[in-house]
Amino acid sequence: MSDLFKVEPTPPLAEALRPATLDEVIGQSHLLGPGKPLRLAFESGKPHSMILWGPPGVGKTTLARLTANAFDCEFIPLSAVFSGVKDIRAAMEQAQQNLAQGRHTILFVDEIHRFNKSQQDALLPYAESGLVTFIGATTENPSFEVNSALLSRAQVYVLQALTEDELKLLLARAQERVLSHLQFDEAAVDTLIGYADGDARRLLNLLEQIGSAIKASGVTQVTSEFLQNALTLNARRFDKGGDNFYDQISALHKSVRGSSPDGALYWLCRMLDGGADPMYLSRRIVRMAWEDIGLADPRAMQIANDAAATYERLGSPEGELALGQAVIYLAIAAKSNAGYNAFNQAMAFVRKDKSREVPVHLRNAPTKLMKELGYGHEYRYAHDEPHAYAAGETYLPDGIGDPGWYQPVPRGVESKIAEKMQFLKSLDDQANGKD
Structure with a gap:
């Protein structure tokens, strides 16, 4: 006997239009086109573990579900935001029961990057044993966010944001199947596609907002001005820490x-x-x-x-x-990384070099004993020298020589600095009898 009081919720537009077959997927032609990697994977007859990496709303969950359908597998979804090791173990128990009934299981972990190391490690033995085929979805670079052990056992597929033409195709499909009463002028379509910013789910959510706004206002033709007044503007695709x-x-x-x-x-x-x-x-x-x-x-x-x-x-x-x-x-501005390079080279040298003594002539001599030991005795005060430069003087510890870390470029002010350094070198050469 049916439950007369049970009311089924209306699914969101994004769920209602979720592709039922691979051919219905919009976008990702670099993976799903004839002879492309994911298309070949579907045609292989055997599922394999994979990580789907891409921005929001590009079909990661859809592809995971289609994989389960294509290979007639049970589909167990987990969200890394709300799940932990306990949930993983419960999923594995369900997978064991599925196997006893002759059914393989695909374990889908959304936002896998939010699992910590121990949670990711908990997946390893089950993926290795073949009890489940693991599919992870992430908006973050898996090479940084997924354990290397788990990463080595899964093929990474990079998904791309939908293009404007692909979003327009999705808009046409939504109008054809669900929203035939909505009519957009050309400027409104461009505005809507711009707001969607490559995200199919965002586009469909915006269409739902528009549908509600249309009912409230009685407008029959959707214009760009109407959209800008009716829609809640969302930020562009951006992750402050990702x-x-x-x-x-x-x-x-x-x-x-x-x-x-x-x-x-x-x-x-x-x-x-x-x-x-x-x-x-x-x-x-x-x-x-x-x-x-x-x-x-x-x-x-x-x-x-x-x-x-x-x-x-x-x-x-x-x-x-x-x-x-x-x-x-x-x-x-004129560009130069000469100072940047010189600093890095000097730091690298100091880190690997021994602790060298400060030359005696460069040491300060505030006490009588220090003066008797010769501290600062042969120091030449540059301001008392021609050109305010003590030609031939050395300022590095013994044994280093002239490392030449700073090499000014022939651009901007550094071209003048290079001329000055060349002039000072000529004075050094004269003082050392090299001219």
Whole structure:
């Protein structure tokens, strides 16, 4: 007898439109196209352990479910956010029961990067024994977040954000199957696709919001203006502590180093728009000035520091303009990593070298005993010498010679520094009888 009082919940649009077959999947053609890795894996007749790595809303869970369907396996999903070793063991007991009934099990762990080492280790013996086929999903780089032992037993597949054309195809499918009453003008489609930002689930969730807003307003034609008023704007795809974060800060740094002001501005604005801490960005901008510009343009350090101080005083959004102008200046400034390289070489030398004594002529002599021992006796006061330079003097410990760590580049102010260093070397050569 049916339960007349039981009300089935309406599934979210993202669940209602979840692909039932591999051919219905939109996107990931580099993995699912004819002759591509995942397509071949499905056609092999035998499932294998894998890790699906990609941004949110690109089909990781869908592919895991399709794998279970394709190989007629039981599907046990776990979320690493809510599950622990106890849940893993319970899943393995269920897998053992499935095996006794002649059914293989696929264990799907969503957000596998959130499992700690012991939790990931708990999966190993079951994956190795073949009791389950393990499929993990992650938005983080698995080479950093997944134990090497588990990583070595799973094939990693990299999923990509959906393109604009793929999102438009998904929009058309949603309209055809569920939302035929919604009509979008061309500008509205572009706005909606922009908000989705490569995320299929976000697109479908936005469509649900639009559906509710349409019912409340009575609007029949969806325009871009209606969308901007009706939708809750979400931040762009961005993870303040994840792989995407470090990819973007890397792109910002390399744009500055590559003298691309537009590229630097783009990545700075992407990170600000995505919620990155402007104070963190200001610190990185100061670091860029010292690492990639250095003494080729000393104004770069001043501008970077001034921008950081300006942001600290004004906050957002006013202070963000200072950061933007700082990255423009850094991008167009003369570039030099000579000081950066010299520092790294000197540090590397000191770390592996022995503890050398300070030469006697460089030591201070505040006491009578120290003077009697010759401390500072042969020191030459540079200001009393021609050109304020003690030609031929040495300032390194005995046995080091001339390491030549600092080699100025022929750009910006450093070209003048190089001329000065060459002149001083000529004075040394004269003093040492080498000319």
